[in-house]
Amino acid sequence: MRQLGDALTLEYEGRNPLLVAPLKASLVFVTDLSRALAVAHELDFLELAGYDAAGPGIRLLKDLDAEIEGRHVLIVEDVVDTGLSLNYLCKTLRLRAPASLSVVTLLDRPYRRLVEDLPIAHVGFTVPDELFVGYGFDLDERYRNLPDLHVLK
């Protein structure tokens, strides 16, 4: 966390970034990251609808409170996997003309990527194809509160 915080502090010095965290799994990560950032910044949250094959397609359940036009936006993801939902998020936010848009993710599974063209600037850990709980990651809304990441067996 300190390494990520130091790198982002250098990168965003004087730029007052807006940290955007998709709910809910990235909640713990973004709060720790925020405390590791030594530059002024703001936090905002959004939530994407869960997959529903019969539904109308992906959409925002909760939108940002802040306007992002001209802002430096940093999406704080829990995990990037296929990149499908992050791709949607990036396309949606780019339409609002931020000054910059990049992504920091706690976990990454690049070998499962279907969408490659994503602005992922910082990765905490590249992880194997395992399921994790704890540190914000859940299984049916349980285990988010565990302080550390655990591999689900």
Place this chain on the structure above:
Amino acid sequence: MQLELPAFRAYRGTEPPRFASPAELECAKVLDYYDVPWEYEPRTFVLEEDEKGRVTEAFTPDFYLPEQDLYVEITVMKQSLVTRKNRKLRKLRERYPDVNAKLFYKRDISRLAERYRLDLAS
């Protein structure tokens, strides 16, 4: 096999897709849900020809994602199928080094469908 098709939003082909399996249909639904443009079996790649130039082996990946310039082949985990498809992908890459293609497991589609339970589609 006749599969009932929903109205796709992100499909970029001209003819209605004729999926060979429920796994392909599920993958199409996932791509559609995430608004990723896709085509179904738009191109067949010649892998081998005999001495007279007749095609002896070809490969038609299931999906093409134009925004990613990526061909995707769907497979189930059955090892014989995975081995055969991996061999075809290897030949494809040897003969068409500029073509991006990858194998996507049916297991991965199931996980996508459970995104909010297992948080895997980010």
